Amino acid sequence: MKFSKATNYALHSMLHLAATKSNTPVGVQVLAKKQDISPTYLSKILTKLAKEGMINSVSGANGGYTLSHGWESISFLDIIHAIEGKSSLFACYNHGPGCPIQKVMLNSEVKMEEELKKYTIADLI
Amino acid sequence: MKFSKATNYALHSMLHLAATKSNTPVGVQVLAKKQDISPTYLSKILTKLAKEGMINSVSGANGGYTLSHGWESISFLDIIHAIEGKSSLFACYNHGPGCPIQKVMLNSEVKMEEELKKYTIADLI
DNA sequence: TTAATCACAGACAATTAGACTCTTTGATTA
DNA sequence: TAATCAAAGAGTCTAATTGTCTGTGATTAA
Ligand code: SF4
Ligand code: SF4
Numbered sequence: 001m002k003f004s005k006a007t008n009y010a011l012h013s014m015l016h017l018a019a020t021k022s023n024t025p026v027g028v029q030v031l032a033k034k035q036d037i038s039p040t041y042l043s044k045i046l047t048k049l050a051k052e053g054m055i056n057s058v059s060g061a062n063g064g065y066t067l068s069h070g071w072e073s074i075s076f077l078d079i080i081h082a083i084e085g086k087s088s089l090f091a092c093y094n095h096g097p098g099c100p101i102q103k104v105m106l107n108s109e110v111k112m113e114e115e116l117k118k119y120t121i122a123d124l125i
Numbered sequence: 126m127k128f129s130k131a132t133n134y135a136l137h138s139m140l141h142l143a144a145t146k147s148n149t150p151v152g153v154q155v156l157a158k159k160q161d162i163s164p165t166y167l168s169k170i171l172t173k174l175a176k177e178g179m180i181n182s183v184s185g186a187n188g189g190y191t192l193s194h195g196w197e198s199i200s201f202l203d204i205i206h207a208i209e210g211k212s213s214l215f216a217c218y219n220h221g222p223g224c225p226i227q228k229v230m231l232n233s234e235v236k237m238e239e240e241l242k243k244y245t246i247a248d249l250i
Numbered sequence: 251t252t253a254a255t256c257a258c259a260g261a262c263a264a265t266t267a268g269a270c271t272c273t274t275t276g277a278t279t280a
Numbered sequence: 281t282a283a284t285c286a287a288a289g290a291g292t293c294t295a296a297t298t299g300t301c302t303g304t305g306a307t308t309a310a
Contacts, residue, residue, distance in 0.1 A: 168286065
């Protein structure tokens with residue numbers, strides 16, 4: 001029961017992109033060095049974000065990543081979902097929707113998600 | 126980012142103990158069979174709960190587990206903490222308490238915990 | 251047109267955490 | 281005294297996480 005490091009990296013990368021208010025792409029080298037991790041690994045993570053349309057990737061020299069149009073409305077939850085997936089935190093083996101344990105666990109999860117949905121990276125800068 | 130199966134087992138065991146309103150101990154064999162898992166593995170999980178004082182263990186023939194005094198006030202969160210530990214879901218590497226990312230993540234986590242604190246196994250029966 | 255610089259992809263390796271099993275010990279009871 | 285229980289520790293198996301390595305294709309600057 002932990003958020004993965006990848007989620008941490010994704011959040012920080014998004015924050016960095018949002019903080020550097022520029023429309024010139026930021027390379028993965030820069031993002032990786034800032035977080036002291038491998039560029040190739042971070043690349044995979046950023047590719048996930050790109051596939052979800054949160055960032056744009058620019059190939060070639062002076063390429064890198066830029067925030068996509070409408071980035072201001074990307075929530076923490078969106079980023080987390082892109083990395084961790086959207087399945088429930090509580091795995092029950094489907095004994096039906098009426099189960100009381102399931103109900104409490106899922107409900108609590110929703111409370112967290114509601115909060116994560118409220119905040120965007122734009123709120124941080 | 127998943128609750129462990131152990132947490133599921135612990136919750137179900139507690140629910141079973143609470144549902145069988147009897148002061149004679151319930152053996153791990155019974156609890157394990159009901160959940161279709163190994164008794165020795167479940168034993169380890171129940172030992173954690175016992176160490177936190179949530180249940181009492183009775184050795185010897187006709188032994189097993191009983192709910193401890195005051196069990197009605199044991200919350201979901203208590204049980205989860207006993208199994209998963211109490212550390213934060215979001216591991217940051219301590220860049221200080223002022224960090225905006227940290228603030229959002231921890232706050233969301235608290236929202237979930239508040240909800241998990243509201244409910245007890247007693248509420249389910 | 252060539253060389254450098256970038257993202258992307260896939261295969262792989264290392265590490266860690268989760269989910270168990272096996273076996274022994276010690277307490278309690280019949 | 282034998283059977284029945286929980287507790288504890290070592291060890292195993294598996295899956296997920298966290299990476300690395302290498303090659304490919306796009307873009308740009310020289
Ligand atoms: S929580 Fe409910 S639905 Fe999930 S495994 Fe348990 S009994 Fe089944
Ligand atoms: S979230 Fe904040 S405190 Fe945590 S690692 Fe990132 S910058 Fe540091």
